[in-house]
Amino acid sequence: MSLKAKMIVDKDFAISEIDDRIYGSFIEHLGRAVYNGIYEPGHTTADENGFRGDVLGLINELQVPIVRYPGGNFVSGYNWEDTVGPKELRKRRLELAWRVVETNQFGFNEFVDWAKKANTQVMMAVNLGTRGIDDARNIVEYSNHASGSYWSDLRRSHGYEQPHNIKTWCLGNEMDGPWQIGHKTAAEYGRIALESAKVMKWVDPTIELVACGSSAIGMPTFPEWEATVLDHTYDHVEYLSLHQYYGNHENDTPTFLARSLQMEDFIRTVAATCDYIKAKKRSKKKMFLSFDEWNVWFHSNEADRKMDPWQIAPPQLEDVYNHEDALVVGTMLIAMLKHSDRVKMACLAQLVNVIAPIMTSNGGGAWRQTIFYPYMHASVFGRGKALVPLVQSDKYDTKEITDVPYLESIAIHNEEKEEVTIFAVNRHLEESLPFEIDLRSFGSATVIEHIVLESDDLKAVNTELQPNRVVPHNSGNATADGLSIQASLPKASWNVIRVKV
Known part of the structure; x- marks a missing residue:
């Protein structure tokens, strides 16, 4: 067949x-x-705080604007007081969400220090499971809080005279999930989220809050x-919040590459539900969305089921990503950008080792997984206004x-x-795709x-050992002809x- 595709933007x-x-991300315990x-005291690249410099270097390549912490399922059993103050006094805990031992040697203040080194903001989650x-x-x-109260003065006694001024807070995590510590019904969670939100803003009226939506589009509720x-x-x-992961469980790549269409349906349904409540309350306020967990996740499932419990920092959820996974991550990024009028925050879950674009070996190197590249390109080149894409393209059907x-x-x-930066994925597995981009409103164009x-x-x-097997090149053949860009994908x-326009 003779394929073709065209996009008009104005x-x-x-x-x-x-x-x-x-373009945010996520670090969970x-x-x-x-x-x-991110933390390995004694590593050859570690700084005085134990933060791995090689990992920070890769994170800085990604230009990550915000990182969600400390979970995830972990946060529903999180006692933050265990994680501050002198390290020798911190308690080891059985961490029930992932069945490991948490040493608390890296805690709340350490994460704030690390975030500054990573040039990123903190999105902090509070425990609405056990607390x-x-x-x-x-x-x-x-x-x-600056000073003059018990908790603010305790922070100051821990060596932090100035407040952290964290402005974005998540009200728990995936509270609709039976796997969650402190799982609640929607009404139970809604009540505690409301009352927690009130007092948090009474302490600091300048913060923004994220309520928990469903853990995935397939949840029965x-x-x-x-x-x-x-x-x-x-x-x-x-x-x-929205959460969604995809995997190629059936080794059906055409369907796997189409999952971002379902992601768009998810976004549209959640936005419509928000607008229904807006109408019901006669409100003038628009509710925005935080897609604060999204990625491909399935490769490590079998290995994780065989893991012995109560280890310290075992290799859990260490998906090794391939080329088709990178394509799916690219389509998911495009899906969110197409709905950037509602999706204002998102977190690729996660950032290092755990279903992550960056992998490390203990005491060894750090390298970029395949999914690193579309995430980096979107973050670095995807700043500005998203334009309405009028796309004409040949199509295909899958079983689903x-x-x-x-x-x-x-x-x-x-x-x-x-x-103008164009992100584009060719889903065809056998043929290149002739692609025309009509930039009729821009006056001139140069690739x-x-x-x-x-x-x-x-x-x-x-x-x-082979960190550069799948890497991008800049030898694409896009050319400008007046206000039209021609390329073969x-x-x-x-x-x-x-x-350049």
Whole structure:
């Protein structure tokens, strides 16, 4: 068949200014994300705080604007007081979410210090599983109140004279899930989230809050959960969370590559539910979305089931990502950018070792997984306004999903730099895709570069010994002809076309 695809974009037809925090990530006390991930005292690259410098270098390449911490399922059993003050006095705990021993040698203040080194903001989660209202107000006081109260003065006694001023807080994690410590019904969670939100903002009125939405689109309570929770919390929170992971369990790559269409359906349904509660409450306030857990996750499931309990920082959820996983991550990024009018924050889960773009070996090196590259490209080049994509593309059907366009694409206009960046995935596994981009409203266009991530082997991975098996090149063939860009997108490829306008 003779394939073709075209996209028309107009600078006056913008979806939204993109909130930089859409390129956020996530560090949980899980597996080797913290210990031997971001924190490894004694490592040859470690600084005086024990933070791995090689890992910080890779994170700085990603330009991560915000990082969610400390969980995840972990937070529902989290006693933050165990993690501050002299390290020799900190208690070891059985960590029930992931069945390991938590030493608490890396705690709340250490994470704040690390975030500064990583040039990122903190998105802090509070425990609404085993704890609640009192704990929520106390941690905000410890973190954000200047001085003159018990908790703020305790922080100062720990060596932090100035408040941390953390502005973004999550009200628990996945409270709809039976696996969650302190699992609640929607009404139970809605009540405690409301009351916690009130006191947290009484301590610091400048903070923003994220209420828990459903753990995934397949949850039996979705989307009634969202409606009930927002019925309680709508006037007191700024964001509602979404979580979703995808995997190629059946080795059906065409369906796997189409999952981002289901992700868009998820976003649309949650936004519609928010708008229903807005109408019900006669509110003028728009509820925004925080997609604060998203990724591909399935490779490590079998190994994780065989893990012995009560170890310290064992290798859990260490998916080794291949080329097709990188393509799916690219389509998921495009899906969120297409809805950047509602999705203002998002967190690739997670950042290091645990279902992550960055991997390390204990005492050894750090390297970029395949998914590192679309995430980095989006974060570095995807700042500005997302433009409405008018796409014409040949399509295909799978057993589950029909009318899947071979082309998945979005354009970002950075007015300050006078650039348009096009992110594009060719889903076709056998053929290249001729691609025309009509930039009719921009006056002139010159191609800066055309970056391509491609591989003849969909299952190819990067390892410590072979870290560059799947890497992007800038030998794409995009050219400008007046206000039209012509390119050929290689089969099964992620593309970044940067244009001066």
